[in-house]
Amino acid sequence: MVASFSSCSPLPALVIVFSIYLYTFALVEAGDNGGFSVDIIHRDSFLSPSYDPSVTHFERLQNAFRRSISRVNNFKQSVISQFEVSTQVFPNGGSYLMKISFGTPPVETLAIVDTGSDLIWIQCKPCEQCYKQKDPLFDPNNSSTYLNLSCKSKQCDLLGSGGDCSAKSNACEYSYAYGDTSFTNGLLATETFTLGSTSGRSVPLPNKIFGCGHKNLGIFTERENGIVGLGGGPLSLISQLKSSIGGKFSYCLVPLENENATSKLNFGSEAVVSGDDVVSTPLVSKDPLTFYYLTLEGISIGNKRLAYKNSSTVGADEGNIFLDSGSTLTTLPIDLYDNLESEVKKLIDGESVRDPIGLLSLCYKADTDVNVSITAHFSGGADLKLKQLNTFVKMSEELVCFAFIPQDGVSVFGNIAQMDFLVGHDLEKRKVYFKPADCSKQ
Incomplete structure (x- = not known):
């Protein structure tokens, strides 16, 4: 909240x-x-x-x-x-x-x-x-x-x-x-x-x-x-x-x-989150202190990497996205989202359809194969390979939609993107850790 x-x-x-x-x-x-x-x-x-x-x-x-x-x-x-x-x-x-x-x-x-x-x-x-x-x-x-x-x-x-x-x-x-x-x-x-x-x-x-x-x-x-x-x-x-x-x-x-x-x-x-498959990224200190800020350097879709750019700086701003377990969706800057959506469409063999309730931007019929390879690249070499359950959500028996939305001014890594990952915070070392997991068996 x-x-x-x-x-x-x-x-x-x-x-x-x-x-x-x-x-x-x-x-x-x-x-x-x-x-x-x-x-x-x-x-x-x-x-x-x-x-x-x-x-x-x-x-x-x-x-x-x-x-x-x-x-x-x-x-x-x-x-x-x-x-x-x-x-x-x-x-x-x-x-x-x-x-x-x-x-x-x-x-x-x-x-x-x-x-x-x-x-x-x-x-x-x-x-x-x-x-x-x-x-x-x-x-x-x-x-x-x-x-x-x-x-x-x-x-x-x-x-x-x-x-x-x-x-x-x-x-x-x-x-x-x-x-x-x-x-x-x-x-x-x-x-x-x-x-x-x-x-x-x-x-x-x-x-x-x-x-x-x-x-x-x-x-x-x-x-x-x-x-x-x-x-x-x-x-x-x-x-x-x-x-x-x-x-x-x-x-x-x-x-x-x-x-x-x-x-x-x-x-x-x-x-403590440990193991060979763990990746970690620095926590960035900035206001407000409430939020757990990370630096998202880019997103890969298939073999193409899209950089998180800011027109006023070289490369990604530090602390440009924060983790929020209370937000379901992941929000990205409009330009980055538009490029990501365009690449997703190229890799999915099917025609996109409109979300009848107007909440999400990219949807397909439920029988469409939407299993595309998407990786979030956080600073420190933390490459988080997302599964289909992290990127598409079934909105109805007939519809699946992309669980990312465009939003300028703030970027949020929502809970759908975090599901089936063990996410650890170490506030003394100022790091966040990610480990693929079956959360129903934790």
Whole structure:
């Protein structure tokens, strides 16, 4: 999810996500070395509490693509001792879910996991304006570990222009808006988070910063009680756990059609990606800190390599694209996209057809052989050979479409392009690793 703080000058937007939102519907699994793992499922997975059998697989895909495009448009405007965590991930129309508990005693809730935003927040009592959710609202008065933060606190300063001061209580108020017009307003606080354990051992994370949302609206389902931000900004879960996990996390996204499969989101030593078939590329530091920027040098289609060029520089700009698990589609500059589409058409034996809902630019009848060789070339020699499932998506029983779209101003490497790769982040070494994998078996 892309979001922005809405006070003074807004922080860069953090659109909908890992579209893919990472929803961690997860139980935590204790590891032999004292670590733990959490299961993550797709928002539309058969295993999701929000699964709606009346909505078809293709309708879910179309909704995910619309969210992805909305998200990208927003990007364009804004542009403990060491432990391990593993979270299971399930595919579902481009979004993912997570089970996490807040407070003492712990109150379990489902939240969207989002690598494209930072703030962790859930809906709270008293609610001035909230979207409908099935679970009871979190009541901070029932928790012995809940603490509102002062507007003069260092934690409140982390909100930047998104922070304000309550005239009544001197408490830190936050205001956070997303690219799809969703928003949350409330009080910044500290609380104990708890991740459950399949071994019967729960993992408490005390004194973590989150937003207690008293005014929240958006395109959320009744089972989505908030968002867990996994971005690079100071308020995200990744940043708050950074020293404990050594700055390492990885994920493996199952293909869209595997709606009842899971894989894991890993933290710490369990997140190390290794092997002969691993490629790595530098993470580029730039604003906003939320996003995980890489440098895409070009794309090969068949035997032809297309360079990522900028008219004002020689070669590709550093950090010209970022990874987003919450965006389904990959976006490229218009010139590069047009050249890529032209080469794709040359290699596919079939006549392109129009997408009847007007979301994607290049489509074919479903029986067309669209298995073309496409490789993304990232800096540092990281050549990522994409499979058909990374480049074309079945929009209906009659239609397959290219999962890339043109968009000037921002480039996003979406979750379809990342599926069936183990994607590791090492924030200390400032590198991202890719390893081909069968994510349904992780």
